[in-house]
Amino acid sequence: MADTDTAVLPGRTPVRPGGASPVRRRGRRSRRLIALLYIAPAALVYLGFAIWPAIHTVYLSFLNWDGILPATWAGFDNYRAIFTDSMLGPSVWHAIVLILFFAVIPCALGLFMTALLQGTTRGMTTFRVIFFLPQVLPLVAVGITWRWLYNDEGLVNQGLRAIGLDGVTRAWLGDYNLALIALGFIGTWAMSGLCMVLFLAGAQKIDTSLYEAVAIDGGGPVRRFFAVTLPALRGEITIASVITTIAALASFDLVFVTTNGGPANQTTVPGLLVYRLAFNESNIGGAAALAVVLTLVVIVFVTAIRRLTREKP
Amino acid sequence: MNTTRTAATARYLVLTGMAVAVLLPFVSIVLAALHPSGAQISGLSIPESWSWSNFADAWRAANFSNLVMSSLIIAAGVVPLALVLATFAAYSLATLNPFGGRAISVGFVLGLTLPIELVVIPLYFDLRQLGLTNSYLGVILAEAALFMPFGVYWMQTHFASIPGELLEAARVDGARSFTILARVLMPISWPAITTLGLLYFMWSWNQFLLVIVLMQDPDMRTAPSGLGFFVGQYSTNIPLLSAASLIVIGPIVVLYLIFQRNFVSGITQGAIKG
Numbered sequence: 328m329a330d331t332d333t334a335v336l337p338g339r340t341p342v343r344p345g346g347a348s349p350v351r352r353r354g355r356r357s358r359r360l361i362a363l364l365y366i367a368p369a370a371l372v373y374l375g376f377a378i379w380p381a382i383h384t385v386y387l388s389f390l391n392w393d394g395i396l397p398a399t400w401a402g403f404d405n406y407r408a409i410f411t412d413s414m415l416g417p418s419v420w421h422a423i424v425l426i427l428f429f430a431v432i433p434c435a436l437g438l439f440m441t442a443l444l445q446g447t448t449r450g451m452t453t454f455r456v457i458f459f460l461p462q463v464l465p466l467v468a469v470g471i472t473w474r475w476l477y478n479d480e481g482l483v484n485q486g487l488r489a490i491g492l493d494g495v496t497r498a499w500l501g502d503y504n505l506a507l508i509a510l511g512f513i514g515t516w517a518m519s520g521l522c523m524v525l526f527l528a529g530a531q532k533i534d535t536s537l538y539e540a541v542a543i544d545g546g547g548p549v550r551r552f553f554a555v556t557l558p559a560l561r562g563e564i565t566i567a568s569v570i571t572t573i574a575a576l577a578s579f580d581l582v583f584v585t586t587n588g589g590p591a592n593q594t595t596v597p598g599l600l601v602y603r604l605a606f607n608e609s610n611i612g613g614a615a616a617l618a619v620v621l622t623l624v625v626i627v628f629v630t631a632i633r634r635l636t637r638e639k640p
Numbered sequence: 641m642n643t644t645r646t647a648a649t650a651r652y653l654v655l656t657g658m659a660v661a662v663l664l665p666f667v668s669i670v671l672a673a674l675h676p677s678g679a680q681i682s683g684l685s686i687p688e689s690w691s692w693s694n695f696a697d698a699w700r701a702a703n704f705s706n707l708v709m710s711s712l713i714i715a716a717g718v719v720p721l722a723l724v725l726a727t728f729a730a731y732s733l734a735t736l737n738p739f740g741g742r743a744i745s746v747g748f749v750l751g752l753t754l755p756i757e758l759v760v761i762p763l764y765f766d767l768r769q770l771g772l773t774n775s776y777l778g779v780i781l782a783e784a785a786l787f788m789p790f791g792v793y794w795m796q797t798h799f800a801s802i803p804g805e806l807l808e809a810a811r812v813d814g815a816r817s818f819t820i821l822a823r824v825l826m827p828i829s830w831p832a833i834t835t836l837g838l839l840y841f842m843w844s845w846n847q848f849l850l851v852i853v854l855m856q857d858p859d860m861r862t863a864p865s866g867l868g869f870f871v872g873q874y875s876t877n878i879p880l881l882s883a884a885s886l887i888v889i890g891p892i893v894v895l896y897l898i899f900q901r902n903f904v905s906g907i908t909q910g911a912i913k914g
Binding site: 606 | 644647648650651652654655658659661662663664665666668669672680681682683684725726728729731732733736737738739740741744747748751753754755756757758759760761762763764765766781782784785786788789792817842845846848849852853863864865867868871878881882884885886888889892893896897900903904907908
């Protein structure tokens with residue numbers, strides 16, 4: 328992650344052998360060179376197939392190129408288009424709206440439930456297995472499942488009819504105003520259980536004497552939550568919000584199979600347009616610029632989460 | 641204390657309610673998959689006759705023999721390759737004090753949250769020039785590279801947690817660095833390697849964007865990417881689509897249920913790196 332100043336690197340202080348005679352020093356130097364040979368294969372694959380393409384994308388984002396004819400320099404035109412184009416800008420906005428449904432609502436719900444229900448629960452493992460399930464599944468299959476649930480005859484409409492809300496039933500993913508929210512709700516479904524089980528497990532580790540201390544000071548449940556529970560869950564909140572935010576911004580697979588950006592581009596996300604621009608519309612420069620902007624959005628959000636949840640020095 | 645009992649019951653009810661909400665969609669597609677192909681069905685309805693033949697039909701219609709084979713070939717390449725490379729690099733970074741080790745670690749950490757969108761366009765054009773599109777090798781190398789930051793980080797954390805005395809003792813005995821890795825560290829590192837291998841398999845199996853870009857040949861696509869196009873062809877045949885989705889979900893669910901501890905620890909600790 329770009330947040331190198333706070334990233335904790337695993338490592339140990341190397342043990343320095345006693346006297347540093349010239350012979351030993353030369354031996355140590357050759358050992359440190361051999362050590363690089365262990366890293367070389369991983370580094371070459373990583374540089375060749377991840378870092379070089381990433382740099383190349385940044386370069387391509389400054390070009391006008393259709394993938395075939397010689398490219399021309401575009402300067403910042405492709406970036407300007409993201410702010411002015413009626414299609415590109417909204418896709419970035421849609422991704423940020425999805426963060427609300429994938430990350431903010433599940434985390435808030437999880438915290439609320441934890442405050443309400445704190446304590447040890449038996450059978451936590453079973454709940455954890457169920458709540459983590461959406462995390463391991465291919466999103467394409469999750470998307471197909473929800474296409475069916477949101478279908479005219481699907482489970483969502485069936486449920487609404489069962490409680491007498493026939494009037495609001497519709498093909499949710501085809502609704503101009505509600506498709507993005509319907510898509511977001513898939514994220515809420517996938518992430519709420521995850522957040523809740525992480526927070527409840529974290530809250531079990533809190534020393535109960537801290538609560539008693541608040542109670543002696545005359546603090547109520549709200550004070551108890553903000554003074555003890557919330558700070559104690561710092562680590563879990565970081566984990567949950569990073570997982571859910573990245574999932575929201577990497578929603579390409581899900582959108583591709585559910586709405587493919589429709590209806591009328593109401594659910595386009597950057598990943599989808601990167602794919603479409605580069606491989607269907609031969610606008611390589613535009614696609615590259617959007618990919619760079621998406622990366623910046625990811626870095627900004629993840630860095631912000633880490634800053635906000637960092638322990639105050 | 642009656643309130644504690646009430647709280648425990650309430651907690652249990654809420655958790656159970658949410659668990660049902662998570663599982664209900666799966667119940668819905670399992671039921672849908674068992675209806676006769678092309679049938680008009682609704683949300684949760686028990687089929688009059690159980691049509692197991694949907695699975696065979698979906699298998700044939702989506703050409704899953706080829707798709708699953710491609711998935712397995714790619715996973716069989718990515719998982720060992722990425723494991724070995726990440727283990728070697730992490731071993732060196734954590735214990736051998738290489739020149740520029742700290743900078744190299746930072747370099748790997750930088751790649752942790754690179755979205756695939758950032759690399760996929762040049763990968764396509766560069767690999768096409770090298771003849772590595774429509775090639776298992778191309779996808780294998782690209783996935784190994786994308787998974788490398790996490791693997792190096794994961795194994796480096798693991799090796800750094802091993803007591804230094806163990807390594808010193810082996811060094812004093814005159815063991816070479818490779819012998820120490822193979823004889824001293826590997827035997828106690830299998831749990832960390834197993835977790836990493838399972839995550840690698842899952843990411844490789846689930847990978848979508850990279851595969852649809854690098855594999856234009858439909859027969860060489862992986863199971864999820866084939867499924868992504870199958871939706872377009874059979875978008876109205878819900879039973880067939882549901883059966884196809886369950887085929888793609890199946891292997892990963894089985895692995896998850898067997899190794900749930902590894903998956904959960906990998907996923908949660910993977911986020912700390914953020």
